[in-house]
Amino acid sequence: MADLTNNFVGIKSPNPFWLASAPPTDKAYNVTRAFKAGWGGVMWKTLGEDGPPVVNVNGPRYGAIWGGDRRLLGMNNIELITDRELQVNLREIKQIKKDWPDRAVVVSLMVPCEEDAWKAILPVVEETGADGIELNFGCPHGMSERGMGSAVGQVPEYIEMVTRWCKANTSMPVIVKLTPNITDIRYPARAAHKGGADAVSLINTINSIVSVDLESFSPNPSIDGKGSHGGYCGPAVKPIALNMVAEIARDPETAGLPISGIGGITTWRDAAEFMALGSGNVQVCTAVMTYGFKIVEEMISGLSNWMDEEGYTSIDQFVGKAVPKVSDWQYLNLNHITKAKINQDLCIKCGRCHIACEDTSHQAIMAQKDGKRHFEVMNDECVGCNLCVLVCPIEDCIVMEALEPGVIDERTGKVVEKDYANWTTHPNNPAAAKEPAE
């Protein structure tokens, strides 16, 4: 069986599945249950400064969107950092670390952007025996209005500064958690790297309003008739997170900077994808808030079985393996030509491929043949866009098939070239390098 043990910036855990800093990791009670269920580590819910703790709203804290059968696809929250006394949290962290020495316990922190505030909290956290700290520069609601969370994460200079303070004042590994509420994720990551961060973790939640109540006209979750934007998470954010992880992983300036992947991870497969794009481990939150801690069993067995099938004996053998496959658009091979093909044995004749193509794309799928309901791709119109594959309700009924070099593309009438050629050299590109004049 594959070895799932994880070594992330020197923090060891029996598997790469950690719980993200969030309600599931707010108390010893929950964390104990999580460890019993098999989770490899936790990011303890964000601690703030010593003193009176923050208060939360007492109305609904979460909102959601659903797919069919009310399957939760995306959730947002307006909860703040821990609202429990600092000392209580520290005591519990210390006990948990003592009870579960083989699990990772990293403490998420958020204090004002002043060096003294960080100097004050770092030693008391270190004293618990925690394995590391995660700087919460991500929460987009509430705390950001007080100059913390994403308010820091949106200013690379602040990220670098605070990271440097932390590195100077603790020997614990420092993981910087990034907000996705920026235009280019590489800048905050570079700042963290410059400040000396041991790793970055991402993404934190996304600014969002999940829905509007059309009777009260209040956004949800609604607190006495009003709502504020909250942090969006869950399966719906995974594509955004994957891209941001990949952007950092392939940025030469942050090459080699460890990444802890977060964002809608629900199954072993999601986790493997994040890891393939360069995440050394992953953090999960919404999935356990939806289904409970037990899902880690599926994640462990799924990842392990996949690794066995693929011949990987340890996770570092596939971490980052997809990174070289991520490219800029301009380097994609324009000579790679595909056509959709409908498997008539699998086709149930719903016609969705036809109407999608007919109404919104390239009029490349017929709806009738010999007077009968029949759906077939017309290669002379098909641009290979893949829309039909996506809207088809039957898996593998429509597949994209690449044309072999040498055959004629019926749409363009041109022979398919076997050589790679991209936009940078394309004759239609005004900026393309021209052949030198004779």
Next chain:
Amino acid sequence: MGENILKEGISSGRLPPSQLEKNFADLHPPLDRHEALVEAERCYFCHDAPCQEACPTEIDIPLFIREISTGNVLGAAKTIFNQNILGGMCARVCPTETLCEEVCVREEAEGKPVKIGHLQRYATDMAMERNAQFFTRATDTGKRIAVVGAGPAGIACAHRLSTHGHDVTIFDARDKAGGLNEYGIASYKTVDGFAQAELEYVTAIGGIKIELGQALGRDFSLDDLKKKYDAVFVGVGMGGVNALRAEGEDAQGVADAVDFIADLRQTDDLSKIEIGRRIIVIGGGMTAIDAAVQAKLLGAEEVTICYRRGHEEMNASEFEQNLATTKGVVVRHWLQPKKVLTAEGKVTGLELEYTEMVDGRLKGMGHTATLPADQIFKAIGQKLDTHHAQGLELVGGRIEVDENGKTSRQGIWAGGDCVAGGDDLTVTAVAQGRDAAESIHGALMGETR
């Protein structure tokens, strides 16, 4: 099991009232909101959907299901009623497994079609509960149309005519309007007086007068109507019952299944309906199934359907046949009635002859079987009442019509079971009534149709 169930002969009260109430409850309890949403999500919103094509009234099924899925249930109801004003009844009685649901792509994909009938009921029930009315009458045209028969065809025709601003008078021979919706469908398919509630809901549009106890051929003729009205629509159904052509069929205990079904629908106390201990139902259609299943539900110990042809040829749908067998009815094929056995004028059994197909023709084999019975229901088909022909051309014993429902006589249209070429379904009757109304409207308003 109570003792009454063992009573010989024909008797009422075989089962306690509480059991009867349970037995005759709604066959398909309505979907609740969540069930409806989950089911609606299953619809693929097909292009040029096969289900819509399979529906005789061509309801835009993908659209109404999508409307349900977005919480726009009244929009869904309107989509249904636009095509089929009796969408509520059709949701209950349509053999969806041989219509829309048979061709649902989910049936092809996984053998589990979207429950279109249940969803249609969900939407139409809600509209009726709220009395949401979607149609108004156009400006009064001053035209008056007579509709004969207040069944599905007549009601659908009258409603559509009313929307166009015409005044309609419906004549019906019975004490209650509704036709087979009121008298001819198993009780468990349409509970709680649904047929009358639907009638009220539909006629609420106004401009529709219903004259009950008025029989064509007895109280008036088509010539009378032609004189008084601008157009006539005939939707009289099939008033006659085919004879068994078996010796002794006049014996006490031999009855028409349609009468039995009507009695069940009209009673307010099921424990007063008499039923035998051993029942034979002759026939292979929906009427046979409805009678047999309800005989069983009333407490008959043995119920056997005897059909002279094979399983494949039965008119009753697969679903109906399965329903019968799960309720404990025995279905026997290739048996035709030969002689009703009696003692003191009462039925004691039935002698049947085995049959086979020889060169495409059904033939008796000479071998016989005898089944004990104290009650025999005939369900071997209905025919047009001879008083109803009224000089109209017939084909195959039914009224001949063109694709617009026009009969051989100028100014007279017809639709529903009484016309040739149909399939004896409520939904087809609705489609024919509706389309005839459009044709009448066109003719009266000077359009060429």
